[in-house]
Amino acid sequence: MAAIMLVLVGAVVTLAVLFSSAAIFKGQTKNQFTNVMSSNVSYAINEVDRLESSTNSMTQQKLGVIRQYVYTMETVNNMSVQLYGESGRFAPAEAFTALYSDISSYETLSQGAKSSTLDVRTMLQEHLRSLQGYIEGKLE
DSSP: OHHHHHHHHHHHHHHHHHHHHHHHHHHHHHHHHHHHHHHHHHHHHHHHHHSOSSOOTTHHHHHHHHHHHHHHHHHHHHHHHHHHGGGGOSSOHHHHHHHHHHHHHHHHHHHHOSSOOHHHHHHHHHHHHHHHHHHTTSOO
16 A cells, blocks of 8 residues: 555656646747747847838848748747647737738839838837737737
């Protein structure tokens, strides 16, 4: 009887260690996702702030970099949802759709070089700042 109790106590301790390890891993992963999202949205905002309202030769390259940041955030957002369910979502899918649309509009306007890109740039900045609000938990 003592041997059975010893085995049961050992099993309970082992399970407790495994569950606590899983909880620690889950917390660390969520923190890493949050850090990646925060960094990428900050980098994207900085790139948009550096875009000039007039077009130049670097505009397409800068938009490509911004698109990469948005793609990274969308990927991390999707991974977080896969791991944690809806509670892991940093931002709604519509936020990323709006950002891609803004980038495409900016590209189209800058290629034509016939109209100001200021309005689209402002919209892109606003959408990125909204995404930043989602990431920081200020928006739901």
